[in-house]
Amino acid sequence: MNEINPPQAAEYLRFLPEIILIVAGALLMVLEGVTTTPAQKRRLGYFALAAIAAAMLGGVAANNNSGQAFHRMLTVDGYGTFFRELVLGVGFFCLLSSFEYLRREGAETGEFYALVLFSLVGQCILATANDLLMVFIGLEVSSIASYILAGFLRGDRRNNESALKYFLLGSFATAFLLYGMAWIYGILGSTNIDDIHNVLSGTDRIVPLPLIGMAAALTFVGFAFKVSAAPFQSWAPDVYQGAPAPVSAFLSAGPKAAAFAVFFRVFMTGFGPINGRWVPLVWACALLTMIIGNFAALAQTNVKRLLAYSSIAHAGYILVALTADSQVGMAAMMFYLASYGLMNVGVFAVINHVANRHEKFVHISDFAGLGKREPATAALLTVFVLSLIGVPLTGGFFAKFYVFRAALDSHLIWLTVLGLLNSAVAAYYYLKILAAVYMQEPGEATSTLQPLEPGLRLTIWATALGTLLLGIFPSALIGFVSNSAATVLGKLGP
Amino acid sequence: MDTVLFIVFAAVAVACAVNLILQKHPISSALSLVGVMGSLAVLYLLLGAEFMAVTQIVVYAGAVMVLFVFVIMLLNTGQETGGGKSWFAQVAGLPLLLAFIALMGLLICGPLMPRLRAVQFGSWHGGTARAIGRAIFTDYLLPFEVTSVLVLIAILGAVVLARKEID
Numbered sequence: 001m002n003e004i005n006p007p008q009a010a011e012y013l014r015f016l017p018e019i020i021l022i023v024a025g026a027l028l029m030v031l032e033g034v035t036t037t038p039a040q041k042r043r044l045g046y047f048a049l050a051a052i053a054a055a056m057l058g059g060v061a062a063n064n065n066s067g068q069a070f071h072r073m074l075t076v077d078g079y080g081t082f083f084r085e086l087v088l089g090v091g092f093f094c095l096l097s098s099f100e101y102l103r104r105e106g107a108e109t110g111e112f113y114a115l116v117l118f119s120l121v122g123q124c125i126l127a128t129a130n131d132l133l134m135v136f137i138g139l140e141v142s143s144i145a146s147y148i149l150a151g152f153l154r155g156d157r158r159n160n161e162s163a164l165k166y167f168l169l170g171s172f173a174t175a176f177l178l179y180g181m182a183w184i185y186g187i188l189g190s191t192n193i194d195d196i197h198n199v200l201s202g203t204d205r206i207v208p209l210p211l212i213g214m215a216a217a218l219t220f221v222g223f224a225f226k227v228s229a230a231p232f233q234s235w236a237p238d239v240y241q242g243a244p245a246p247v248s249a250f251l252s253a254g255p256k257a258a259a260f261a262v263f264f265r266v267f268m269t270g271f272g273p274i275n276g277r278w279v280p281l282v283w284a285c286a287l288l289t290m291i292i293g294n295f296a297a298l299a300q301t302n303v304k305r306l307l308a309y310s311s312i313a314h315a316g317y318i319l320v321a322l323t324a325d326s327q328v329g330m331a332a333m334m335f336y337l338a339s340y341g342l343m344n345v346g347v348f349a350v351i352n353h354v355a356n357r358h359e360k361f362v363h364i365s366d367f368a369g370l371g372k373r374e375p376a377t378a379a380l381l382t383v384f385v386l387s388l389i390g391v392p393l394t395g396g397f398f399a400k401f402y403v404f405r406a407a408l409d410s411h412l413i414w415l416t417v418l419g420l421l422n423s424a425v426a427a428y429y430y431l432k433i434l435a436a437v438y439m440q441e442p443g444e445a446t447s448t449l450q451p452l453e454p455g456l457r458l459t460i461w462a463t464a465l466g467t468l469l470l471g472i473f474p475s476a477l478i479g480f481v482s483n484s485a486a487t488v489l490g491k492l493g494p
Numbered sequence: 495m496d497t498v499l500f501i502v503f504a505a506v507a508v509a510c511a512v513n514l515i516l517q518k519h520p521i522s523s524a525l526s527l528v529g530v531m532g533s534l535a536v537l538y539l540l541l542g543a544e545f546m547a548v549t550q551i552v553v554y555a556g557a558v559m560v561l562f563v564f565v566i567m568l569l570n571t572g573q574e575t576g577g578g579k580s581w582f583a584q585v586a587g588l589p590l591l592l593a594f595i596a597l598m599g600l601l602i603c604g605p606l607m608p609r610l611r612a613v614q615f616g617s618w619h620g621g622t623a624r625a626i627g628r629a630i631f632t633d634y635l636l637p638f639e640v641t642s643v644l645v646l647i648a649i650l651g652a653v654v655l656a657r658k659e660i661d
Contacts, residue, residue: 071635210601
C-alpha cells in the first residue's frame, strides 16, 4: 500500500478561487434564511459581488504559484487563469446587471446569487481541469446551476420552457460525454489528459485508431452541445429567449467560454496526436455552425432570439480557430472569447434596460427611437453591435482578424473565405437593430423607459470601454494569450 | 460456473432494459429498471467489485428506485398516451439500431480490439471497501469533494423550485 500524502498548502492555494466561491455560496444560503426585506437581500447581492472580486484576486495568487494540484487533477497555468478571470468577470457583470431585473420582477433572493457563484465554481474548475473526471464534474456543477438559473422565475412560462429544454437536452449531451470518457478510460487506462497525450503519441501504440476515434467522437458530441455548435445547436435559441435577460447574458458568455477552454485543451493536447482524425470533423462542424447561425438569425424579430443565433454563429468562428489546430489558433480563441464576453454582456445589459417588467419589450421594433431618448445608451449599444459585426476599432474586429489569420496560417483557404462571407451576411441582421435605434420614431417601449439604474450603467460603460480597449490596444492581451497558449502546447512532448 | 452466471445475469439485464423501453406504463418501466440494477450488481460481484455491487443495490435499487416509484405514484401518471413517433424515427429507427449493433460487434469482436488479456473471473481483488476508500481520499480527493458541491446545488435547486414567494 502506498503512503498517503495529504495535499500541500500550495495545492490549496492553486484551488483558492473555487474555495472562496464555495464558502461564499454556502454563506449566502445561510444568510438568505435570516434576511427578510428587499434592502437586506440587495446586500446579499453586494456580498456575492465582493466574493467574485475576491475570487479574481485568488486567481491571480494561484497563478503566481502555478503548477498542478491534487494528484494532477488541476493544472493552474496562464491558460487556466485567463479563463478563470474571464468567467469571473462575466459573472461579476451579469450579477451587477441582474439587481435591477430581479427588483423589477420581485424576485430578489439569495438563492440567485448563490447559484451564480456555484455555477462559476464549475466554470473555474473547467478552466483548469487536467483530468476528464474533473472535466465531467466541473461541467455538471456549471450546468446544473445554469439549468436552475434559466428557470429562476418559476411563474413565467417562458422561463419554464427554457429550463426544461436546457435540462433535458443538456443531460442527454452529458451522457454522450460521459460515455466517451468511459471508452477512453477503458481503452487507454487513464482519464488524465497528459497521460492520454503520452499514450497516443507513443510509438509502441497498441491502441487501434478507430476505437479511440470513436471515443473522441463521443466526447466531441458532448462538447459541441455545450458550446452550441451545429448540429447540436437547437437548444440555444429557446433557452436564451426564455431565460431572464441577465441569465441569458451569463449563459452565452460564461459557460460557453469555459466549455471552449476545456474543448480546446482536451482536443489540442489530449487528442493532439490523432488530429488527422478530428480536424476534418471540426472543419465541417465549424462551417455548418456559421451558416446555420447566421442564416437563421436573418429571420428573427425577437432580439434575444437573434442574439442566440448570433451566439451560435460566433461559436462557429471559434471552431474555425480549433480547425486551425495551432498555437496561433488557440491564442485567437482566447482573444475571441474575451471580446465576445464583453460585447455580449454589454448588449444583453441594454436589452435588460429596455425590456421592462416581464420582458415586455424584446422585439427589434421596441428599440425604435432609443437614439433620441437616450443618446448615450444608444451610442454604447452601437459600439457593441459594431463589435459583434467585427468593425475596426472594436474588439470584435481583432477577434475575427486573429481567428481567420490563424486559419490562413494553417492553409484553410476555403474555410476562411466562407467564414468571411458569413460575417458579411451577419452585418445585415445586426444593422437591423441599429436602424431601429436611429431611424425610427420612439415607440411605446422607449417612451416609457425608466432611468438607467447605476448597476446597469456601470455594466454597460465598463463592457463598452473594454470592447474599445481591445479594439484599439489589442497587443497587450494578445501577448499574454500567445504566451499562455505556448505554455499549454509547449510542455507537451513531440 | 462464473461464465454461466455471467451469461444468465447479462441476459436478464438486457431483457429488462428492452422491457423498460417497451412498457407503456411508468410503473412497469420503473420495475424493469430495478431488474437492470439488480443484475448489474451481480455482474459487479462476479468481477470482484464487491463494494460497487453493494452500493448498486443500496443506492440505485434501494434509494433511487424507491424515489422514482414514489414520484410516479404521487403524480398518478397513467398509461403513456399517443405514441407520437416522428417520421424519421419510424423510417430510420430500426436500420440505425441494426447498424449500431453491427458496428459495435465489429469493434468488439473484430481485429480492432487491443490485444489484452481476457478478463478472468475472480482474479482481481481491488474492489474492496478498503481499496476504494483509499482511492477516494488520496488520488480522487478533489473530484470526491467537488461532488459534494454538486449535491449542494441540487438541494438549492429544489429549494428554488419549491419556494412560494416568487410569482
